[in-house]
Amino acid sequence: MSNELSPKQRSALQRVLDDPYLQPWLFKKVDNLVWFDAFKDSGLFSPELNPEPFKTADNTFKIPSWPITEYLVSSSLRLKEEHDVKIAQQYLKLLREVTQYAADNKQSNYRTWWQFSKVLRNLPLEVITLEDLDCVSYWLNDKFDRYLVNKEISEWMLELIDIDTEKSVSFAIFLLDKLFEIKSVEGRYADKKQEAELGFDDYLAGEFVEENALALGEKLGSTVVNLCERKLKEVLDINRNDKWSNIWRNAIPEHKQNSHQNDADDIVLKLFRDTLLGYVKKESDNNANEKLIELINSDYQTIRRVGIYVASECFEQLEQQTKTLVIQPDNFNDKYRHELWHFINKNFSLLQGQQQKSVIESIESLNVTDEETGALLDKPTAYKQSNWFAAIKDENEITQAMYQACVYITGVEPDHPDFSCYMGGGVAVDVSPLSVSELAVMLEDIDELINFLNEYKEVGHFNEPGIEGLANTFEELVLLESGEVLNNLEAFIELKPHYLHKIFSAYSKLWGDKAQRPWSDLWPKIINFASKVFNEESFWTSADNAKPAPFIGDKHWVISSYCRLVESGCEKDEHAFSLELTSDVKKTLELILSRESGEDFSDDSDAVSIAINSSRGRCLEAYIKLSLYQCRNVEKDLEQHKQIWADYQPTFDDELNKPETAGEYEFITIQLMYVRNFLYLSKDWTVQNIDKIFGEKSSLQWRCALQAYSYVGWLIPEIHTHFKEREYYPTLLDDEALSDEVKGRYIEYACIAYLQKRDQLDDESLLKLILSRQKENELSKVVWFLWSIRDHNLEMTKNLVFSLWPDLVELINQQNSDKKPLASKLALWAEYIEELNADTKAWLMAVAPYINDDHNGMSFMQELARLSEDYAFDVADIWKETLSKPFYMYELEPIETIFKNLLSLGQVGQALAKEITDIYIKNNDEAVVELYQKISRR
Template identity: 80%
Template sequence: MSNELSAKQRSALQRVIDDPALQPWLFKKVDSLIWFDAFKENNLFSPNLNPAPVTKTDGTIHIPSWPITEYLVSSSFKLREENDVEVARKYLSLLKEVTQYAVVNERSNYRTWWQFSKVLRNIPLEVINLDDIGCVSDWLNDKFDRYLVNKEISEWMLELIDINTEQSVSFAIFLLDKLFAIHSVEGRYADKKHEAVLGFDDYQAAKFVEENASSLGEKLGLVAVNLCEQKLKEVLDINRNDKWSNVWRNAIPEHKQNSRHNDADDIVLKLFRDALLGYVKEDSDNNANEKLTELINSDYQTIKRVAIYVASECFEKLEQQVVTLVIQPTHFNDKYRHELWHFIHKNFSSLKAEQQQSVIAAIESLNVTDEDTGVLLDKPTAYKQSNWFAAIKGENEETQAKYQACVDITGVEPEHPDFSCYMSGGVAVDVSPLSVSELAVMLEDIDSLIRFLNEYKEVGHFNEPGIEGLVNTFEELVLLDSCEILNNLDAFIELKPHYLNKIFSAYSKLWTDKVQRPWNELWPKIINFADKLFNEASFWNSVDNTDSGPFIGDKHWVISSYCRLIESGCEKDEHAFDLKLTHDVKNTLELILNKASGEDFNDDSDAVSIAINSPRGRCLEAYVKLALYQCRNVGKDSEEHKEIWAGYQPTFDHELSKPDTVGEYEFITILLMYVRNFLYLSKDWTVQNIEQMFGEKNSLQWRCALQAYSYVGWLIPEIHTHFKEKKYYPALLDDESLSDTVKGRYIEYACIAYLQRRDQLDDESLLRLLLDRQKENELSKVVWFLWSIRDQNVDKTKELVFALWPDLVDLINQQDSDKKPLASKLALWAEYIEEMTVDTKAWLMAVAPYINDDHNGMSFMQEMARLSEGYASDVADIWIETLSKPFYMYELDPLETIFKNIISLGLEGQAIAKEIADIYIENNDEPVVALYQRIIRG
């Protein structure tokens, strides 16, 4: 092919040179590469011909197009097709030349840059190096419009990723960096605050992120993640809003609670989030866990939140150290609420046992005080803990009990537990007057540090340094790897209680997180420090938190923190304190028990919640666990065991008398909660004192003991016998001060007593008592419980179910209401029936009309489908009975099975099936009618 213009082409070129008005026509018509040199030689590519913006008379600015760029675009496709490297270099040189001229002369023309970006996409990659595409940055920064250029460059970047060569990937990363260039502009505020903006059009950027960010992480890997992380850091640094991320971004994942969508921080956050998510899911370089560890340790709150969210979404790929890092207690606050809440909600059952306990301990350490007084507020504290327990309440009895204990205090269930709840008012941030590093410097003169801490007075202005921030920063100091504080504890005994509390809580965090420390050296120091501290009169005389003040601790907090620490140190673990230290710990706990008074208990109090959250209750729990710790390390019922118990018994005897002597009920509550442990410590003492544990029937002590024993979840034979002798069961069921939850557990105990052959179904039995009372809520609990254990002790349970069923049917038949929820619950027992007899059919017929009154219709019909395999005719009678009160079936498979089994009986069965179908026709239930007709046709 000739590289020169023909005579006709030269004539056309001359014509447009003579008459520039004809140029647009020619530039649109031609697309051959041979025109390039001709246009170049005639200066038609001269950079000064690129039109400058034109200001019109009305003040608007018009950006003219440069006609010759039409040719450049159309001819550039030939470059790609023919792979003409020599000409391609000319095209690339032209793009750079025009761009450079525009930059020097401050000439803007986004239309030209748009066309140039199209051309650049068609130039063979072997012609280009990174320096050549630097001009893209100038195109993307045009002050009048970036949308068109952004679109082309972003599409090219995606093409480069798919080419997947070393060069194409390097170009793609370069373009990603330029596309998401972050600029700082003067904000709207009087203080000249700067704000981050994108070079990318916001709407376009958001759409690009939605469609492509995940694949960036999948295909480009860690290099893309690191770039996106850096972009997010730039935005956060400019906006200075990292510590407010849970305000401007309520949830890291997409959620209707997120009020903004197209601001730079939101867009770049999503870019980083989705790129990281794609990378971790792909994990092509096996470094995803290392990267997540780095991110969760980030100094940026927002980056931590993103990492926690991604860790939750990719839980099955996590290594155990990442899981432990996510659930560290410092994350259990409003900053990370949404992400950590959903992490434990989705993955709690997959955590190791010690990790689960760590989560529970972190939640229980959360407290709320009055903003003005600093006094610990029971209901707000319980509500704050209930928000977190709501995430794991359904995991096991312990978590359900702790959640319910919080709800019983507050009287309400949290409505949106996975979100922080201070959006409607002012937002308080704990700002410290000194950083942890500055406090560390002051350790060179410990006396000066203590003076500063004790004498510091906060200004009290919004967002100004305050005592709360200083206290929290002091805790960071305690947590430092150097253990400077823990190694010199005696020097800090004069600190005010809020700092002392942080010493013990920090040590607990270190222990709970299994942080590597010289534990054998530290435990004696902390135990010796506590012994000296609690023997100081000044500690006990220190002022309690008043009704107003900052959120800091007093001596009661210190006691609770120390006792939690002792509980942790008594666990079976390599970090547990040495048994040689138990004598000193025991003395200290006994000192606290002699000094600390009990909380107020009332008839309608949640005794368990009060006991486990009060300082005295925490001390008693620690004391019990200390005794267990010692006894576990010797032979059960050995002489050593008896000697250990003998050392604890006087204290337990004294505490047992407290309800009568001083009106304290913590020990009675703790004792019955841990009654199985006390049976291990001393069965004789425990059994001999059962009557004294419960006290007089209907007394406050009796109610506290009943609540506590309801949490055991285990029938203690000796206590069961005592209950029957004292006729506790009817009394507690009638006691209005006890919650339905507590009563429900005793109804379960009644069922367990029968299953364990401790009761018979006679006039003296507990179950007969429930039948005679004829209270639907109590009997519904019986029905539900026996159904819930259908996979355990099947024969015994089935025996009890069949023994109770006739009485329950009689009771149902006596009811004259239109709806009978008890009958519907009773329908669940159909699962126990394997053979259709006269009795079992009669039972099923009795409940059939009411099966959906408690929404059990679907499960009942599934059981009927099972039984129809051998008893189709009987099931047909029962089915017809259910249709006396029609209900909708969203799943028709059971009905199809029953229809087919009835029809298989022959002519009689076909007639019965038609009779049933006719009822559905009368009820206008078209799906079932259509099902029947389909079966008949088949």
């Protein structure tokens, strides 16, 4: 073959040299190797011609292509066919020169490197050395894009493995090393924090691992396993997250609990896992077992977890020594729980007798002790053991009994026993700059963590990491079963309020979930922590803590979350804090009350809502519940009860004056909501202060108190007497600032007063007052309430109903409107009627035409059907009255019952049934007519 260009080819070359715009056309058209030297001699391969990226007008970068690389790719295919080693060496030299020039001048062009990758794949292997492949590292690390080169090189690597020569395999291992090169880069959000980053494009690397890692282990054996192990160690060392792998990688196998997707640690872990799995499955020899033993003994917790997982998957290939090593007592640790739990769950029955005994003994040796005394904590210990026994509880009667014994002590079965850290489902709406495992790593230097949390500034863009997401992730850190934060609370006093809030709220969640934790150790820590936080002057005075911060929390949120926690700790529960701690809690709450001001109330405010949601109100509720907690624990000792009350009374006295002294209404509102509790704490104090509690009639204090007392749902005799003496009822019913709902509750109290025989139906009674006002909404409330308590079987209620009914009928008869909703409500009282006489029939006749004005027609007809069993003729009369204003019956069963009862009474009943049917015919109600015809034919 001639190495010279033809005259025509030389002419074409000259034209493109004279006019560079023609070069792309020529480079795409030609692929003959003869052009290589000509292009080279013309300077077209000069490294400086490789174009650099440039910034466009819209401030983005454009990466131009180098046209001559089109020729290099197409001609290299010819080179591959002709196997011209000499020219191949020239190609290889060109790739090295251009790459070296770019490296020396810090130039970038991923399009060129992508084309060079194609060329390299086409060169004969005998001309390539490992030194030549160094240029691949530069191509793989282009700052603008890695995907195209990664894809090309990874595909070539797989081809080299398939060639399966010593050289091709060595090249493949080299390229795999370069593809999965690990870099340490500065964290995006945390200063001075290093993060591991892959040279391989994350998405492509994830796909590559999923599709090829298992086969790599099968084909390349221990060589690739050792490489991948080294890579994983590099990632873990940079991220410093090995000891937290059970958080960022909850399960070594694929599982929905695994939070990471395509991060470097996640990808490299899966690469190592699958190559190891492929190797052990393929090589069931002593070497594979020795490797597993080495991994299960590793100082890296993540690597040990991988070793245990693979041992479980390849159990039949394990030597006894390896099995015994897996179930060593040290591995019964929350760090390895998921993998070891499934190992024994799947393989317990296949273990030797001594090995099974060892598993049981290891589980029984697990315990939780009090930090100070060293005493064994029964429930946390039983819960810890139950998680492990859950793996083998179905093996035999012995293991089942051991599991049940633990559950009997704890009172609960573990929800997710195979996980040491299980996150509930849900859609994440707030993005955090760091994961919980990354925050956990920073716990090694708590000052670093606190500084990062306090100094972090969010970007403020949609779907970008923000403080709200970071605060939520910090709460996850607090919730970790290891208790790293809760055990070192004093170090976190300087945190900003949104993080302090999360500490208290996380503790409340643990309590609410009845988590098996060493509560006796934790309560003193959290109570002491709270005392120090609220005694810090900066908490109250700094702009950062005083400035409202919606969605993430300010000082008011911290107060509220702490007080909610105190309320939880006062419950009658084994997780409650010790009575010895009540004095410290009381001092802290009193400190908060002295510093925290109340919310603004107005005449039309929802006083209860404001009070229970304000931070001061929450503190008052906690203070009240703390006093109740102490008194209930000395219930049988009256003197101690009095002494406890004496300790709290000065604060309550002071709070009682707050409407006058500070314009604060939280205590007045909350005290009346808890009035029954105050009667328990001190009946004398409560009764003596009723007048002071309610204040002046029609004042703001009075309205707040009325709203609060309306929520009690219980008539307090002393307060009822006070209301009558001060004539509160007419005023409150006319007060436009009070809602109909509040007024309705006082109408219920009026009914209760009669039922409790504290009122009579005379001119002085509250019910007579309501009747005399003749306001339909008030009367409707009376009717509705007395109907709502119909199932209480109170004879007094029935007597009251029958006493009120005539007066209400008279009022209805005085109304001139077409619709009478009060009459419809009154129809509900038909349930109280057991027999029809002149009075009761008249009452039902009076309301019958209006029964559906408030949609009570169906229930009324059901009652008529009940009464028709004994009073069919009277019911027929009432029924005809209802038809003066016809309504649709979606359920015909009551009508069917009445028809049957009428027809059973002979000719008179049949005539009445026919008469009623004729009315339905006139009303075009075909369904009822058809029903009558069906019944009468039987």
